[in-house]
Amino acid sequence: MQNVTTAIIPIAGLGTRFLPATKAIPKEFFPILDKPALQLVIEEAISSEIKRILLVISPLKGDPTLYFNPDSELEKQLTLKNQLHLLSSVHAIRSSAKIETVVQTKPAGLGHAILTAAPLLKKEEPFAVLLPDDLYLADPPCLRQLLDLSAKRKLPAIALLEVPPQEVSKYGIAQVNQLNKRTYRIERLVEKPKISEAPSHFALPGRYVVTHEIFRFLRKVRPGRGGEIQFTDALNEYAKEVPLLGYLIHGRRFDVGDICGYIEANVAYALIRPETGEQLRHNLRALLADE
Numbered sequence: 001m002q003n004v005t006t007a008i009i010p011i012a013g014l015g016t017r018f019l020p021a022t023k024a025i026p027k028e029f030f031p032i033l034d035k036p037a038l039q040l041v042i043e044e045a046i047s048s049e050i051k052r053i054l055l056v057i058s059p060l061k062g063d064p065t066l067y068f069n070p071d072s073e074l075e076k077q078l079t080l081k082n083q084l085h086l087l088s089s090v091h092a093i094r095s096s097a098k099i100e101t102v103v104q105t106k107p108a109g110l111g112h113a114i115l116t117a118a119p120l121l122k123k124e125e126p127f128a129v130l131l132p133d134d135l136y137l138a139d140p141p142c143l144r145q146l147l148d149l150s151a152k153r154k155l156p157a158i159a160l161l162e163v164p165p166q167e168v169s170k171y172g173i174a175q176v177n178q179l180n181k182r183t184y185r186i187e188r189l190v191e192k193p194k195i196s197e198a199p200s201h202f203a204l205p206g207r208y209v210v211t212h213e214i215f216r217f218l219r220k221v222r223p224g225r226g227g228e229i230q231f232t233d234a235l236n237e238y239a240k241e242v243p244l245l246g247y248l249i250h251g252r253r254f255d256v257g258d259i260c261g262y263i264e265a266n267v268a269y270a271l272i273r274p275e276t277g278e279q280l281r282h283n284l285r286a287l288l289a290d291e
Ligand code: UTP
Pocket: 010, 011, 012, 013, 014, 015, 016, 017, 018, 056, 104, 106, 107, 108, 109, 110, 112, 113, 131, 132, 133, 257
């Protein structure tokens, strides 16, 4: 497998779980403390040595790349006020990767969104997919862990997460064969199965490294659950022909596409930040004691 330097980040979904807020602000721009979730995911990609990011965007949600552009008036004001720490936080948004966009004309599913980015990839180029609904506090970064496995075994690899049985119907779920402590061979995948039909408790938490061949399966797959083109369905067909690895990521994952997961992520990030950790710990104890 060639070296992976391109990542697709699809952000063209409707974000219905956060309505009505997502009428005004796309959920990828909801802040985790003071940074949009999208920025954190782009930072993960960059620190995993991704050089080119393809954002799949919606025509209904405005141009997200404006956020990454320099804002000379803001920078002038921060300089005048000598607010240098804020100035450097604004500078840090300028990405060291090239960010390009492609429009998904209708929200026809994650698989459809990924297929929309196909013309922007080079012939035969393998690529990564990161979903900004899933955030990882992990060292090395989650995507780096997958890329290292994929480079070592010369095979595509997807992240796995063990979830409680009652949660399997929220995820793509994998039937697996264990190869070693954290590495599995993916045998079969099913999107949002009922508890009684789930082949395991191994869910797909939004990080994938795949070869270009996946597009052959994405073009063939028919609308599945919810009438959408499901990436999981295409991966299931792909895994029948291409050896596909699953990896239990070291680190803590947050589902920020869900209200509780979003709050939990904010709390976890605030607890590890020196300026907020101690104060928040104190406030949370008081809040829980009053319950
Ligand atoms: P979700 O399944 O979480 O859908 O998409 P959603 O529409 O964003 O959110 P809810 O469930 O309605 O609240 C997973 C990822 O795939 C993108 C989303 O933007 C999100 O990053 N996506 C989904 C697309 O880009 N296009 C689609 O058609 C569907």
